[in-house]
Amino acid sequence: MANKGWDEFEIGAMLRTFNGKIDDIVGTHQENRAYSENSSFVASVADWRINKPVFNKDFCIDCQFCWVYCPDVSIISRDKKMIGVDMDHCKGCGVCVEVCPTNPKSLLMFPEKADEETELAAWPAKNEEKK
Amino acid sequence: MLEIRWHSRAGQGAVTGAKGLADVISTTGKHVQAFAFYGSAKRGAAMMAFNRVDDKVIMNHEKYMEPDFVFVIDPALVFTSDVTVNHKENTIYIITTHMSTEELVASQPKLAGKKVYTVDCIKIAQETIGRAIPNTPMLGAFMKISGMYDIEFFKESMKRILGKLPQKIIDANMLAIQRAFDEVK
Amino acid sequence: MAFDKMELQKIEVWDGNRAAAQALRQSQVDVVAAYPITPSTPIVEGYAKFLADGYIEGEYVMVESEHAAMSGCVGAAAAGGRVATATSSQGFALMVEVLYQASGMRLPIVLNVANRALAAPLNVNGDHSDMYLGRDSGWIQLDAFCPQDVYDLNFIAFKVSEDHDVRLPCMVHQDGFMTSHTAQGVHTLTDDEAYGFIGEYKPMNDMLDFEHPVTHGVQTEEDWHFEHKARQHNDLMVKVIPKIQAAFDDFEKLSGRKYNMVESYDMSDADICVVCMGTSVETAREVATEMRAKGIKAGVVGIRVIRPIPFFEIAEALKGVKAIAALDRSSPNGAAGMLFNEIAGCLFNTDTKALLSGYVYGLGGRDLTKAHLVSLFTELQKNVDAGKVTTPLQQFIGVRGPKLSFL
Ligand code: SF4
Numbered sequence: 163m164a165n166k167g168w169d170e171f172e173i174g175a176m177l178r179t180f181n182g183k184i185d186d187i188v189g190t191h192q193e194n195r196a197y198s199e200n201s202s203f204v205a206s207v208a209d210w211r212i213n214k215p216v217f218n219k220d221f222c223i224d225c226q227f228c229w230v231y232c233p234d235v236s237i238i239s240r241d242k243k244m245i246g247v248d249m250d251h252c253k254g255c256g257v258c259v260e261v262c263p264t265n266p267k268s269l270l271m272f273p274e275k276a277d278e279e280t281e282l283a284a285w286p287a288k289n290e291e292k293k
Numbered sequence: 294m295l296e297i298r299w300h301s302r303a304g305q306g307a308v309t310g311a312k313g314l315a316d317v318i319s320t321t322g323k324h325v326q327a328f329a330f331y332g333s334a335k336r337g338a339a340m341m342a343f344n345r346v347d348d349k350v351i352m353n354h355e356k357y358m359e360p361d362f363v364f365v366i367d368p369a370l371v372f373t374s375d376v377t378v379n380h381k382e383n384t385i386y387i388i389t390t391h392m393s394t395e396e397l398v399a400s401q402p403k404l405a406g407k408k409v410y411t412v413d414c415i416k417i418a419q420e421t422i423g424r425a426i427p428n429t430p431m432l433g434a435f436m437k438i439s440g441m442y443d444i445e446f447f448k449e450s451m452k453r454i455l456g457k458l459p460q461k462i463i464d465a466n467m468l469a470i471q472r473a474f475d476e477v478k
Numbered sequence: 479m480a481f482d483k484m485e486l487q488k489i490e491v492w493d494g495n496r497a498a499a500q501a502l503r504q505s506q507v508d509v510v511a512a513y514p515i516t517p518s519t520p521i522v523e524g525y526a527k528f529l530a531d532g533y534i535e536g537e538y539v540m541v542e543s544e545h546a547a548m549s550g551c552v553g554a555a556a557a558g559g560r561v562a563t564a565t566s567s568q569g570f571a572l573m574v575e576v577l578y579q580a581s582g583m584r585l586p587i588v589l590n591v592a593n594r595a596l597a598a599p600l601n602v603n604g605d606h607s608d609m610y611l612g613r614d615s616g617w618i619q620l621d622a623f624c625p626q627d628v629y630d631l632n633f634i635a636f637k638v639s640e641d642h643d644v645r646l647p648c649m650v651h652q653d654g655f656m657t658s659h660t661a662q663g664v665h666t667l668t669d670d671e672a673y674g675f676i677g678e679y680k681p682m683n684d685m686l687d688f689e690h691p692v693t694h695g696v697q698t699e700e701d702w703h704f705e706h707k708a709r710q711h712n713d714l715m716v717k718v719i720p721k722i723q724a725a726f727d728d729f730e731k732l733s734g735r736k737y738n739m740v741e742s743y744d745m746s747d748a749d750i751c752v753v754c755m756g757t758s759v760e761t762a763r764e765v766a767t768e769m770r771a772k773g774i775k776a777g778v779v780g781i782r783v784i785r786p787i788p789f790f791e792i793a794e795a796l797k798g799v800k801a802i803a804a805l806d807r808s809s810p811n812g813a814a815g816m817l818f819n820e821i822a823g824c825l826f827n828t829d830t831k832a833l834l835s836g837y838v839y840g841l842g843g844r845d846l847t848k849a850h851l852v853s854l855f856t857e858l859q860k861n862v863d864a865g866k867v868t869t870p871l872q873q874f875i876g877v878r879g880p881k882l883s884f885l
């Protein structure tokens with residue numbers, strides 16, 4: 163947000179989430195909402211990441227655990243299907259990987275610089291020992 | 294300026310009495326004030342309430358008062374507290390007691406030579422209202438001694454003030470006021 | 479409307495608490511969140527009873543502390559309701575943290591304060607310690623001298639506080655017991671007149687406006703905090719006084735009763751005067767009149783608006799006076815009194831070179847008698863005659879023991 167002077171903002175410790183009037187916010191996907199500059203949605207925390215989650219849809223059972231647990235609402239789910247990670251808002255905490263129940267996991271953490279295609283190609287196999 | 298000090302026990306209705314009196318007087322176009330000393334008074338503790346009446350707006354908020362009238366609505370307070378404190382030459386006392394005025398003055402020498410009237414508000418309240426709430430009878434006695442208002446006018450006014458109470462209680466209060474008016478000596 | 483109206487007599491004999499409760503009823507307050515405390519209890523009790531009896535359409539929220547009471551008020555005000563509560567003393571002290579939230583969040587809340595001493599030692603009686611505790615909290619503070627003022631100032635409070643150019647919470651102060659429990663004649667407004675004066679509540683940035691979602695009570699750090707506080711101070715300094723004046727003017731048209739930022743009595747030709755607040759103003763007026771009968775030109779200045787301080791109005795009211803006594807009903811605990819300091823600040827750069835002396839009085843409800851005021855005025859006259867302050871600058875009135883004075 164621009165560094166406005168004391169007389170340039172609305173009074174009160176108050177911020178608006180959206181520009182102008184909204185309706186059917188529940189029926190509108192985040193990327194289509196008119197978030198204001200005050201909303202954290204317009205800010206990126208991508209540069210906080212040291213490790214990043216990579217999603218492998220081949221093993222995913224769409225249980226939505228990752229969507230529920232992600233502290234930054236960065237799991238993109240459409241029609242109850244996990245479709246990927248919002249890499250502008252994911253801070254790389256690894257919680258989603260921790261809660262993913264599949265074997266092998268459908269989400270794994272890799273260094274930020276890692277190449278996604280390479281990692282997907284080398285995805286670990288099912289771990290037979292762990293039940 | 295007419296100033297009245299009530300000596301009472303917390304719970305005997307001195308504040309209600311003082312406010313009721315102020316309410317009646319206010320309807321006649323005079324300016325009134327009614328207040329009390331509370332402290333953290335518990336039920337039964339000695340306390341004082343006050344009335345001021347004047348033709349002009351009352352701006353004096355000091356608690357100090359040299360009263361024209363002193364009302365004592367609990368019989369023991371004449372002995373356990375000084376009801377003559379800050380008195381004037383011509384302060385008039387109306388005191389609740391089962392004693393006659395002579396007996397009372399004899400047993401409390403501080404009252405000697407003062408204008409003292411007595412009435413048994415406790416007994417009157419018990420026999421009419423059924424509870425020892427001596428505040429309204431005291432006002433009946435005050436009407437007699439002060440001649441402030443016609444007793445019928447006063448009773449009508451009190452009826453309005455007691456308005457929310459059950460009719461039986463209002464009637465009993467009217468009886469109490471009248472009896473004290475008749476019996477004060 | 480789904481509530482009953484009440485027929486009032488032209489003059490009702492009400493104490494300050496009753497007057498405040500009736501004003502809350504007539505203002506049709508939507509939410510009162512309260513934790514009762516002596517001597518303000520009958521205010522919120524009165525609201526609750528009016529509500530239960532069908533005279534108000536609103537919500538009474540019983541909470542577990544004064545901190546929660548003001549928090550509830552903050553929530554309700556942010557949601558978009560007309561909100562009020564009442565407190566005193568320790569309760570006020572417990573509210574302080576949230577008082578700053580309310581004003582910083584620019585929420586119009588009306589807080590009736592029946593002023594009472596602060597412990598220790600514990601004391602339920604009236605002084606201005608709690609009022610003074612709130613004076614940097616960013617609220618507007620109005621002071622009533624009698625029950626009539628309490629009634630009238632509540633309407634002024636809602637009107638100013640809810641104004642979209644102001645949006646700052648407002649306290650209405652009255653002396654605990656000396657006003658809160660003293661019944662006097664109060665000229666009433668009809669329900670329609672009173673409600674018509676303050677008008678329908680006009681929401682602003684309310685959380686219940688789902689088409690314009692807002693976040694209230696955000697965090698700012700070094701980057702933004704100063705700008706927010708500066709904005710709030712600016713609005714208190716620049717916008718509030720004219721709005722209060724406009725409300726006073728409108729109220730005078732409606733009721734015939736005239737209020738001023740600074741109330742001056744017998745001041746046009748006064749040589750000496752006392753400056754004070756609360757019921758003391760009225761007692762001092764009576765004594766000033768008596769002093770004049772003795773040939774002493776005495777006057778009284780009562781501070782009606784404590785925050786924002788009417789800086790220039792105070793200087794104007796004291797213009798040309800020769801000796802001033804500033805009466806503080808709160809222990810300054812290691813300083814000159816608040817009024818002493820404020821008045822000194824107001825006058826320092828003006829041509830009024832009056833002899834200013836301070837007095838601390840009435841702590842814990844100690845009576846300020848007419849006799850005290852007579853000797854005070856006499857002392858001021860002595861100062862005028864001597865051409866200097868003949869006493870120490872700070873004196874205690876009415877305290878037992880050896881005379882106590884400082885500075
Ligand atoms: S790594 Fe953390 S922030 Fe990123 S998607 Fe997974 S849970 Fe969300």
Ligand code: SF4
Binds near residue numbers: 227262263269
């Ligand atoms: S937790 Fe794993 S299996 Fe479940 S939806 Fe997310 S990625 Fe798919």
